[in-house]
Structure formats: C-alpha cells, structure tokens
Amino acid sequence: MRVRDLAEELGGRVVGEGVRRIKGIADLEHADKYEIAYVDSEKLFAAAAESKAWCLIVPEGVDEKFPDRTLIVVANPKLAFAKVGAWFSPSGYRKAAIHPTAVIAETADVAVTAYVGPHVCVGEHTHVGDYTRLEAGVVLGSNVTVGDSCVLHPNVVLYDNVSIGLGVILHAGVCLGADGFGYVRDDFGYRKFPQVGTVVIEDDVEIGAYSCVDRAALGRTRIGRGTKLDNMVHVGHNCDIGERVVIAAQTGISGSVVIEDDAVIGGQVGFGDHTRVQKGAVIGSKAGILPGKIVRPGVWWGIPVQPLDQYKRMNAHMNRLPQMREEIKRLEAEIEELKKKIQVP
C-alpha cells in the first residue's frame, strides 16, 4: 500500500513522500525501512529517531521532529496503527471447507462459506454462520448457534443450547455453558441444583484462552456486545456482563453478578455473588468484592474493595504506624516529666 492511500483511509495528512509503498507494521525497534511504526508520546521520540522505519504515524504538532521521515499525521496514532495492522494481517482468513475428519450431525446447518477444521464436532440442530471458522478440535453441542464471521480457535467447547453472535473470537479452549456451581446440601451431601439455563454471547465479543462462562441455573448468563475477556477468566452462572466491558486475566466472577456497560476490571479480581458494578466503574487488579456489594462509578481498589482515594489514605495511615508508635512513647515520657514537676512542689 502506498503511504498516501493509507493516510486517506485513516483520515490523516501526509508529510513527505506519499507515493512510496509500505509492506507491513512493526514497532520502532524492529521496523525495517519498508515497515510503518507509530509514535504517540514524547517518551518514544528518541526510539523513533533511531528507528529504521522510514514512515511513522504521528500525532499533530511533531512534524518538525522527524524531518527525514515520511509522516502520517492523525489525531490518535495508536488507533490508526491498529487499523493499519488489521489491513495488513486480516485475522487468519481460511478458505471455506469442511475437513473430512470433522463429524457433523445430519441436522446441523453449517454455512457453505464456513471453514470446519480437522476433528471438529458439530451437534444436532446446531447452526454455524457464514464465513465462520471452526479450528481443529472445536466441539459444538446440540442446538448451538454460532453467528457469522466468528473465529473459534482449537479445542473450544460449546455445550448444548449456547448461542454466540456475529464476529465473536474465542481463543483456544474457551468453554461456554458448563454447569454452574450450585448444590443443595441434604443429609447425604451435596445434591446438584438444576443447571438448565443457557449462555448468550453477543456480537464482537473476544474471549481469551481457557476462559469459562457457565450456563445459568435457570435463565441465561450473558456477555454483552463488544466486551473483551482475557485468558482464564471465570464467569459464574446467571451473570449479566454488559457491553464494552474489559476484564483482565484470571478474574473470577461468582454467580448472579451484574457488570454494567463500559466497566474496566483488572486481573485476578474476585467477585462475590450478587454484586453489581455500575456503568463506568474501574476496579484494580486483585481487588475483592464482597457478596451483594454495589460498586459505583469511579476507581476502586483493594480487599475488600474501596474507592482508590480511601485506599491510598488508609495505606498512608498504615505507613505512619511506626511513627504513631514513637509519638505515643514520646507523649508517655512527657507525661512522666509533667508528673514529676507537679509532685516536686
């Protein structure tokens, strides 16, 4: 692609030679002269000056910093770079095909434009949409719905009745629809509470390797449109996760938790059941939320979770403990002094 065509697609402005061609993307350190890199903060100016990348995506106001390069000037260089990356490596297109080792139920409905890899299983009455890719070893149960343009990486498992929308990406081993963790104790031990609901994943969701979303006991567990989960996230039964939520790796969400739109959740966070995270809340990594808690908008931190400001104040107080102890000792000594003075006369 020529630089000026790239710039036009990005809605950006070219400084320098727009007719040369770019053959790929790279970071500043590893780029060669045919690759494009990006600069979005002053911290990267030195690295950019040393980079072999002949073309850079830059923000407004830095034209004169890189006189010997060709620049594409845009409002958000990282976003522009992400778009260029997507053009250069369209995520793993596969030609439509059904591998002869795949086992597909007669009642299944697989689009002719879909790719079904080796050793895949597709259950009864299951639908696989147009241009969707099922990589090797994917297992779809019965009555599953997979929308168009999805990518299911190797060994993904969808239990019966699960439904996923358009453009969903599930990384290796994602498991949707396993039974929720619900039992009733009787005299003999634990008896399984019915886990007969389902899981609904909306459009444009991406889920990392080995993350699990359990089926609802009754009703459904939902992941909203555009939400992104990292690796090894656990979502319990009957949770309702909104749209454009981001959840980092190894976070665990107990049953019946509600996370509203646009929340941002760090890694290794733990949610007690029936908590609610309100729209726009941000929860730091390793936080712990007690059952039933409502987390309001703002930044939250710690175990149990509290507003970041409060957490910092508490931390400051704790760090002052040795000093407080010294002060108490000093006061004791002064009081002893006073006692002596008073008793002397």
Add this chain to the structure above:
Amino acid sequence: MRVRDLAEELGGRVVGEGVRRIKGIADLEHADKYEIAYVDSEKLFAAAAESKAWCLIVPEGVDEKFPDRTLIVVANPKLAFAKVGAWFSPSGYRKAAIHPTAVIAETADVAVTAYVGPHVCVGEHTHVGDYTRLEAGVVLGSNVTVGDSCVLHPNVVLYDNVSIGLGVILHAGVCLGADGFGYVRDDFGYRKFPQVGTVVIEDDVEIGAYSCVDRAALGRTRIGRGTKLDNMVHVGHNCDIGERVVIAAQTGISGSVVIEDDAVIGGQVGFGDHTRVQKGAVIGSKAGILPGKIVRPGVWWGIPVQPLDQYKRMNAHMNRLPQMREEIKRLEAEIEELKKKIQVP
C-alpha cells in the same frame, strides 16, 4: 407429571388441584403456567405473586399467601426443586455407542453400555464402566479406571494410571494426573523430582472445567467421595481432599495439603504446602494460608488466614486509624497546654 405424583415423590402435601400436569421447571420470573417454581424465603413472595407459574413448591406455613395457586408444601423447597429438576432433565443421557472416529486400544475394556464420542482416545488396559459417557475429544491414558455412570465432558484428559469412581462428572478439559510441580536444584538448574504416583477420585465427585489434579510424586493424590470442585481449581501433588468438601473457582492448593471432610472453601483461595484444614472449617474467598498451617473448625478469612472475628476486629482497628491519629494530636496539644500552665507559676 401430575402435581400429586410429584408431591408424593417429594414427601410433600398438595394444596389445590393435584391432577394437573407439570411439564418443566423454571424460576419465578420466567416460568409459564405449565412450569413449576419454588419459593423458600419471604423475599420471593412478591415475585411469586407476579409469577405465571401456576404450581409452586413452598415451605410450611404459607398456604394462605398464594390462594390462587396449586402448592406442594415441603420442609426444604430448594432441595425439592432440585429433585424435580433432576427428574425433568436427567443429565444428558446418551445411547450406548462407540463412534467410528474413536481410537480404542485393543487391551482396553469398555462396557457395552458406555457411550464413546467422536475423536475419543482410550489407552491400553484402560477400563470404562457401565453407562459412562466419554464426550468428544476425551483422552484417557493407559491403565486408567473410569467407574460406572460417569460423564466426562469434551476434551477431558486423564493421564496414565488415574482412577475415578462411580457417578463422577468431569467438565470440559478437566486434567487429572499431570506431573506435580517438584524439582531439585543442582548446579545446572532444576532437575525433575520423580512424579510417578497417581490420582484417585472417589464416587460422586464433580469437577469444573479446566480444573487440574496433579499426580502424586510418590503415592497418590485423592479427592474424596461427594466432593465438588468449581472451574479452574488447582490441586497439587499428594493432596488429600476429604468427602463432601466444596471448593469454589480458581482456588489453588499446593502440594501435600490435607482438607478434611465437610470443609467449605471459597474462590481464589491459596494454600501453602503441607497445610491441614480440619473437618468443618469454612475458608472465605481470596484467603491465603501459610505453609504448614492448621486451620481449625470455624470461619476463616484474610491473608494470612485468621478467624473471621479476629479479622473483623483488626479491620475495625484499621478503620479507626485516622481517629487515633487525631487523638494523638489532641493529646500532644493538651500536654503543651499543661506544660505552659506548670511553667507559669
């Protein structure tokens, strides 16, 4: 099923029309008039009043609250509902069959009543019991024993020599018998300590998706009868987990830990090696237990773990820190005052 037959099976009492038929279970919100729901607390009375469910399972003493419904009155409505659920959806029965794509060693012994799904592997001298289901992609090593009436969901992996009892449910990707994490450091790095023991899972255990139970170095790792593990639980080598223990998601258990019968363990808990949890202890989510610790009966909390009462007292003390600091300042001021008064005369 007719309501009066259900009530008889449950040992309950019918109030209203016992001859009508029920076709399934649901929660109060989603039930239609042919489905049965349950009410076990006053909090649900309003939802029950609005529900379309024409038949409800209720506790004693609320007959007059729902005059226009048919009721089944029992001692424990949730337990009764769980039983009804199991009758209506017997967990995924499969007709006996061996899929032609399954690879079964000649020396393996698979019951004729078992179901062996697509792309399953069964190793040498491995036994698969009556009415057991091996779903797609399950891999059993050599000398494995799987008891009767088990369900192994897709992609479960049992390494060589592992043994599981009757009625065990393993969700997608459960891994039993991978090598424990044991090394000996020498001048060149880490040398593997032998991991040649085994894993024994007793009857009626259920294990969540992607949970791992490592084989013992020497000897065996054991999960006792009726114990339930949630998703992504890690059980290290040589652990001994008792009967009717419940362990929530993402908890990690180091090597040689003993958890006695009827313990309840929250999610994301971490156990140091050689700890012992005594019968009936309850450990809150995200707790951390130091190596070698003995956790006595009672409720435990925090990092490091401590009795819940003590944890709460400590938390109260910490919340009083700002106030303590104010008090110290006030005392300082008062002492200054006193000094002045004494020095004046």
Add this chain to the structure above:
Amino acid sequence: MRVRDLAEELGGRVVGEGVRRIKGIADLEHADKYEIAYVDSEKLFAAAAESKAWCLIVPEGVDEKFPDRTLIVVANPKLAFAKVGAWFSPSGYRKAAIHPTAVIAETADVAVTAYVGPHVCVGEHTHVGDYTRLEAGVVLGSNVTVGDSCVLHPNVVLYDNVSIGLGVILHAGVCLGADGFGYVRDDFGYRKFPQVGTVVIEDDVEIGAYSCVDRAALGRTRIGRGTKLDNMVHVGHNCDIGERVVIAAQTGISGSVVIEDDAVIGGQVGFGDHTRVQKGAVIGSKAGILPGKIVRPGVWWGIPVQPLDQYKRMNAHMNRLPQMREEIKRLEAEIEELKKKIQVP
C-alpha cells in the same frame, strides 16, 4: 539395577551389600524391600527406621543410624533420588509412529523418529524434531517449530509461528501464541491492537497444564532455558522470562514484564505491566506487583509487594493496634489526672 552400580552412577559410597538389585523407587512409607527410598533430614529418621525399604539414599554422617540397611551415601540425597527416579521411569518413551487419524500438512516436516498420536494436527511448514512426542489431540498451527525430544501432552495448542526448543515438556492443554490482550478504545468500543508477534520457548522448559503464553503484539514473548511453570500460569504479551525461573500455579503476568534469571515466583502472584524482577529475587505467593515496579534481589511479600522484613514489621505494628489504642486511652486518663492536680491549687 544393582546397588553398587547405582552408587557409582551417583558418585556415592555403598555401606552394606552392594550386589543386591533394586527394582524401583518409593517413599519411605510405601516402599517394599526391593524399592529404594531416601532420607535427607533428621525428621525422616523415625520413618526410615520403620520403612520396609532395604536400601536407602542418605547424606554423610548417618551410617550408624541404619545398621540393618544398605545405604548409598551421597552429598544430596534428594537430588540423587531424583536421578534414580529418572532412570527407572524414563518419561514415557513412545515408539516412532504417525497415527492414521493424525492430519499432517504436506509441507510439514516431521522427523521419522517422532511420535504423532491420534487426532493430532500439524500445520503447513511446521517442523517436529527427532524423538518428539505429540500426544492425542495436539494442534500445531502453521510455521511452528518444535525441537527434538519434546513431549507435548494431550490437547496442547500452538498457534502459528510459535517456536519451542529442545527437551521441552508441555502438559495437557498448554496454549502458546494466543493473541495478547491489547485494544485501542475509539468511539464505538475496543478495536484490536495488532497481535502479530510470536512466542519463543527455549530448551528444557516445562509448562504445567492449561498455562498460556500469549504472542507478542509486535516482537516476541520469551521463556528462557530451563524455566519451569506450574499449572494455569498466564504470561501476557511481550514478556521476557529468563533462564531457570520457577513460577508456581495460577500466577498471572501482565504484558511487557521482564523476569530475570533464577527468580522464584510463588503461586497466585499478580504482575502489573512493565514490571521488572531482578536476578535472584524471590516473590511470595499471592503477592501483587504494581505496574512499572522494579523488584530487586531479596525476598518479597504482600500487596503491594514489599521486602519480607518490612512486611513482617508492618504486620507486627498492625497486631499492636489494639495495644496502641489502650495506650492512647491511658494517656488520656493520665492527662485528665494531671489537669485536676494542676487546677486544684
């Protein structure tokens, strides 16, 4: 093997009958008279005296403790025992073979000495080295390189372009090369940042079941020679993990973290992005490291992580809180006393 041959291989000294034969290894409790066990601390002397093991590996200076046994005396009994264990159970040798159900791309290059199990997939231009074992259900993408003498347990997934060295052991379901968790927010939600780098695993690495190492955004994610990861460890994009590092189960490492050689990391630790752990640092289980932090050599603990000494001091201070509160009350009372005395005259 005869005892004296074992001793010679171990560079040890025989006390007793060196001509008898040993048929396996065991721990003191379970050993029979043909098995060898080891003793490396006084705590085990009683168990050793009761053991049926007729031959023991012991440290210097305890010959007279076990007069009725045959001993192999070495500097490090546990290390010697590990070596003996490896001789008796060479980790699962498999005869070279390609199972007829395996799907191997025509352009793949699989060594004739390799073992390729049932339902394995090997992608285009992928290399599998000599004596390497790919167990059932392993999926290798395109342009993957697997070195000699590796063992990939069932259902391991290597995405395209990943490369692993010699003698690497990957337990069930290890996933290398899934996309890193990187997005750019725009008006419509999260847009994927390119994840087009790779993963490089060096020689003699062992990785536990369901651990994930994500591909770099640009560049590579690296695990250095001789490093050992336990189960369910998450390594984010662009991390650089050094040589002989040990990481226990369920630890999560965010993007661009550097861990230098010989670090030891406990279980359930969480690393913020861009942290650096220096050579020889030891981090306790459940620690939390804030983004950008540099962890210097020494032992570290807590959330946020701090030197163990400091953590202990802080804990001691906190445990003294009730006492501090009492002291403040006492001082208040004394000041009141003093006030009275002063005002009386």
